[in-house]
Amino acid sequence: MPLRYFPDVPAPAASDPLHFERYRSPLVELLLDEQTQTPFTIGIFGPWGSGKSTLLQQLETELRVNHPGKFVCVSFNPWIHRREPNMLIPLLHCLHDALESWKTSLAESSAKIFHVLTQLGADLLLKAITFDAVDLDKLEDLEKKYLDSHRKVESEMRTLRKTIAQVAADIGKSTGNPRLVFLIDDLDRCLPEDIVDVLEAVKLFLDVPNVVVLLAVDKEVIDKGIEIRYRKLELSTERAAAVGAEYLEKIVQLPVTLLPLDKTQIKALLTKMTLPAAFADQQKWILDLELLLPNPRKILRAVNNLAFAEAVLRTFKSKEEWEKHKKAIIALMILQAQDSALYDAIARQPERLTGLQIAYQARANSTEPDYTQFKAGQAAMDGWCKANLRPDSYQARLFGEKLFDEKFVTGVLPVYLTLLGSP
16 A cells, blocks of 8 residues: 655645634635725744645635635745845746736736836846956946946835835726735745845835735744844844844734644644554554644654655564554654654664653652663763753653663664664
8 A cells, every 4th residue: 555645735725624714714804804904914923834834825825716806916935036136026026927917907017017127137237247257348338337227226216115006006996906915925934134125125115005915924033033134233132032023013913823733633634644554543642642743744744754664664574573662663753753853863872762761751750860771871861861851842741651662772773764674
């Protein structure tokens, strides 16, 4: 039976395993409401893997399919354009492309944006010219062209907000009175300077009537990025930490925070994905111990890890051996999906798994951990375990099961890690 793996792509609304209808429906209602005053910016906040991209894509699909003619949607992923010298250029390109593909009635609006892009593009091209690439007798002519072009660019930049405002107004007057909606994703994957570029573009150029902006971001990452970007101001530690939060507050009028999945949602998601056959009988054990973090991406990674583990375990000659250690393998795959740095450290030195189990067992019994079996390395093991102990996390439950016996650590695990075959 072929194994099933799951790609990390936004889930369509038709399946909606995360029950995002509870967010999507009120947001669509807000966007459709003619009483909603614009400009308006919505922040969709959540950590990496919480489903922000899924919600954003579901929203865009619903606006396009279920409410045709009501919205001109502009999707922009700044991370894809991270090598651009200025994020404003690709943002305007996305706007131009959306206008071109929407309706012929927006041809004039499209032309206005194209004109701005032409001027900005000319400026960037001229800036790229070096003395080595140009004959000296042409420099004077090029300098004149550059200055002429640069003056045009400066003029366009001064009037860009007015241009976008006019484009948005033109859209609002076209058939169906549509709104211009920008959907911006993956900003939190960008460098601090790119983050600020996009946020400044939103505030300076998109803060005009008939425009709605949806920003899907990990707020903590954005706050930190802005803090780093403005580090040169030499603010106090407390003040620097507040800069990011205040920066977003000036831009976002409606913060929507994606909540962690509850037990019922985790169960539904796991059931929909389906565990590999070899591990399916342990689903209740996984759920009862609450080993999975309430993050869709980490759950997906855990299921994929188990699918791969099943494929590896098929090469083992001793089926009884890996059956005996099935829960230990599940635990290790979940650890890899949710705490990759810890898993990598264990993969480099498998006995650390034993050390952690000793540490957690000792803590549960209110005793001191005994690392004497590690002989000369017991002090190092003690220090490493203290640094990596997470007693308030799922790891305490995982290691509390006493899954990692000597046979597993010295026999099954090394073979699995090196994909060699039978223990």
